[in-house]
Amino acid sequence: MTGAAAERAEGDTGPRLDDLIEAERDIVARFDDVGLEVDFGALSVVSNIYRAASAIRRHMEQSVLGPEQLSWTAFVTLWVLWIWGEMEARHLAAEAGVTKGTLTGVLDTLERRGLVARRRHDDDRRLLSAGLTASGEELIRRLYPRFNAQEARIAALLSQDGRDAFASGLRELVRGLPLEDPS
Numbered sequence: 126m127t128g129a130a131a132e133r134a135e136g137d138t139g140p141r142l143d144d145l146i147e148a149e150r151d152i153v154a155r156f157d158d159v160g161l162e163v164d165f166g167a168l169s170v171v172s173n174i175y176r177a178a179s180a181i182r183r184h185m186e187q188s189v190l191g192p193e194q195l196s197w198t199a200f201v202t203l204w205v206l207w208i209w210g211e212m213e214a215r216h217l218a219a220e221a222g223v224t225k226g227t228l229t230g231v232l233d234t235l236e237r238r239g240l241v242a243r244r245r246h247d248d249d250r251r252l253l254s255a256g257l258t259a260s261g262e263e264l265i266r267r268l269y270p271r272f273n274a275q276e277a278r279i280a281a282l283l284s285q286d287g288r289d290a291f292a293s294g295l296r297e298l299v300r301g302l303p304l305e306d307p308s
Contacts, residue, residue, distance in 0.1 A: 189272050
């Protein structure tokens, strides 16, 4: 490993702007080395969304979720159930942004901890729903204000105009996805 990536690997908690720019230069140089022509603007947008999402997830897991022994996915599952109530597992997986298989493991863990309960539908025993227990409700009601305080700290890194523009741009991306397969 060389350049900005090597420096980050030595224990910096977050990359500096200079490090990010150097990493982007490293990427362009690598593409030039192999003769690959790419849309660097598109690469920059998507890779920086990924970097930001990963950094935020890591921060939240360390500062808020870790002490409660919750993974990001477990938290999102609890949050979705708290906001929209009991729902069928396939809809819960879609709302949480995970596969049904991943959701099964998460629900197993949350159920063992007494935070969610699953039930089969009376009309169609193949269908499974999940909902919060009283303990799950209590946990998310207690936890979310701490989570939101960290959201506010993160959002405060941007001006109000920057927040509004960023949120609007991300909504546009989400509305436009998934893209149709060009083949």
